[in-house]
Amino acid sequence: xxxxxxxxxxxxxxxxxxxxxxxxxxxxxxxxxxxxxxxxxxxxxxxxxxxxxxxxxxxxxxxxxxxxxxxxxxxxxxxxxxxxxxxxxxxxxxxxxxxxxxxxxxxxx
Amino acid sequence: xxxxxxxxxxxxxxxxxxxxxxxxxxxxxxxxxxxxxxxxxxxxxxxxxxxxxxxxxxxxxxxxxxxxxxxxxxxxxxxxxxxxxxxxxxxxxxxxxxxxxxxxxxxxxxxxxxxxxxxxxxxxxxxxxxxxxxxxxxxxxxxxxxxxxxxxxxxxxxxxxxxxxxxxxxxxxxxxxxxxxxxxxxxxxxxxxxxxxxxxxxxxxxxxxxxxxxxxxxxxxxxxxxxxxxxxxxxxxxxxxxxxxxxxxxxxxx
Numbered sequence: 001x002x003x004x005x006x007x008x009x010x011x012x013x014x015x016x017x018x019x020x021x022x023x024x025x026x027x028x029x030x031x032x033x034x035x036x037x038x039x040x041x042x043x044x045x046x047x048x049x050x051x052x053x054x055x056x057x058x059x060x061x062x063x064x065x066x067x068x069x070x071x072x073x074x075x076x077x078x079x080x081x082x083x084x085x086x087x088x089x090x091x092x093x094x095x096x097x098x099x100x101x102x103x104x105x106x107x108x109x
Numbered sequence: 110x111x112x113x114x115x116x117x118x119x120x121x122x123x124x125x126x127x128x129x130x131x132x133x134x135x136x137x138x139x140x141x142x143x144x145x146x147x148x149x150x151x152x153x154x155x156x157x158x159x160x161x162x163x164x165x166x167x168x169x170x171x172x173x174x175x176x177x178x179x180x181x182x183x184x185x186x187x188x189x190x191x192x193x194x195x196x197x198x199x200x201x202x203x204x205x206x207x208x209x210x211x212x213x214x215x216x217x218x219x220x221x222x223x224x225x226x227x228x229x230x231x232x233x234x235x236x237x238x239x240x241x242x243x244x245x246x247x248x249x250x251x252x253x254x255x256x257x258x259x260x261x262x263x264x265x266x267x268x269x270x271x272x273x274x275x276x277x278x279x280x281x282x283x284x285x286x287x288x289x290x291x292x293x294x295x296x297x298x299x300x301x302x303x304x305x306x307x308x309x310x311x312x313x314x315x316x317x318x319x320x321x322x323x324x325x326x327x328x329x330x331x332x333x334x335x336x337x338x339x340x341x342x343x344x345x346x347x348x349x350x351x352x353x354x355x356x357x358x359x360x361x362x363x
Contacts, residue, residue: 015298021147039174040147044140045182052136070143076291079298 002036006046007055008085009038014056014074015082021047021070047072055081119166120148127176137183148173209284213277220270227266234259311357315350322346 002009013019013027021043028038050056055078060068074082128141148169155165180186238256245251322342329339 012302015295015302021143022150025147037172039172039178040144041174041176041178043147044143045178047143048136048140048182069146070139074295076287076294079291079294083298083301 005085005089006038006042007050008082008089009036010043010046010050011055011074011078011082011085014072015079018071018073020061020072024072050078053081054078120152120169121145123170123173124148127173128179131176131179131183131185134183137179140179140182144173209280213281216273216277220274223266223270227263227270230259230263230266234263311353314353318349318353319343319346 009028010024013024013031019027024047025038025040025043028036028043047056051058051072054075056072056074058070058072061071062068124141124145128137131137131141151172152165152169155168156162160168177186234256237259238252241249241252241255322345325342326339329335329342333339
């Protein structure tokens, strides 16, 4: 199920601001409360797909240590796609909730 | 440092190895290098966190994933990829942006040369006219004709390059406007995200508060006739609700 939403996950981080590979995977780990450690191949194939579809654009940042890092920025198309995916998930969640056992209304914290 | 370098290259070796069956297209190489960078950064962090070389290396390799994902993404598995061609037009749009910059740079040089040439031609026209006026017979039209022709050439230059410049300006302004629209959309989405994270506990508490306020109001009114000061329960209830929401947000942050 997550596989369909890797795009959405990565885009959600870029909505907050531009970022690069490792920072993105760290944020995913943190924001998911340690529940999702995205694999390298998953992350980079996702990023490749997003760039191919025009949802993100890449540029080189100026690193002081000489090695140039690739940063990613979300595009207008990407923002619209992200929003669409969020709505899709809301709908999916509501439908599946009708048919699955509820594990109580606990919220985090 | 020597030991660490060996492991760093080990990461590179590993990734290169796994990627060895994959044609070195630009896409594939970009992904490969990105993965190497990411793994090396993670490795460095683990080492800095106190892990020993082999532990760190093991962890980093475990998080590699599967090369099949890469193959699939590049289309070597014959499996469907999500949203393939729909956005390719837009991808060209992005690449064009960088190319547009380059083009514009080159154009600007030509533009400068053209304008200079135009001005030079104007001066030349005047000089030519004066010179020809001297050497041609009195009633000759040649000086004037020469003047007009050269001026004509200069004007053509100005008009042509002026129009090109206009075209570039327009494109630049369009892309700036687009960026502003994107930025506005992004702000909107950020707001949607933060407001959608509603806290249902806070909401039910709110409901209870307002219900209590209403009951209180009715009691004060019917039993004590205190409709007048009694109405204050509602604004107070509203404020309490606001406080509950703020507390809920603070709790969420922690």
